[in-house]
Amino acid sequence: MSTGPALVSILRQGSTLVASIHTALDDSQMLRFQDDLVRQIGEHRSRGVIIDVAALDVLDSFGTRTLRTIAEMARLRGARTVVVGIQPEVAYSMVQLGTGVGGLTTALDLEDGLALLADLTDSSNGPGPVVSR
Template sequence: MSSGPALVSILRQDSYLIASVHTALDDSEMIRLRNNLVEQIGRYRSNGVIIDVAALDVLDSFGAKTLATIAEMARLRGALTVIVGIQPDVAFAMVQLGMGTAGVPTALDLEEGLAYLNARVPRRPVRGPLGD
């Protein structure tokens, strides 16, 4: 049972999932995010995923690798992933440490992330978890 605010919110918008990370996540929380997103891609038949990391002021190598893993797992389930909101200091540190996003597309913010997906993902009817 959680006693504080949610660490991550996963919202559905049309056929996309938007995961907003609200605070730094430890390794087990990153794994939970990965599992939740991959499960929800199938449940909602999502074809696009946006992971918003704007609230993060640090991203370690495990976090960066997990984001890349999420994107690959999503791709295998038929969804394109884009990471948005990487802060300038985080980007600088990632470059200095030789970390990257393993080819996962990035965008400045949520608006640009949605535009990126809209330009690349074929639209299909929105369906609920039971096909409604």
């Protein structure tokens, strides 16, 4: 039984997980992606997560909220998250609709995201303690 092309791929690169969303996801697919990614953070003892949304031409409020939730869950599991590849039209729409990324760390593309993540997770200090405010 073929399920068609993958909607999301999650690859491991050292202590970093790189998750690429290949097409728009409905709400249930987005939640399944969230569960899979957070589970894999623990399985691989990941210190960093890159979520690449370059293939998306729309990012609705539920998708944006889910990305923020993933980043917070990853942080609580000891990993930093960087979202990369937000297209100019998507950024414009998000600002116009008031669905900004809030406290998410973003970068232009995968290369910049990996460099930023390397700075955030500094190999000698780790991602730092979890501090509640």
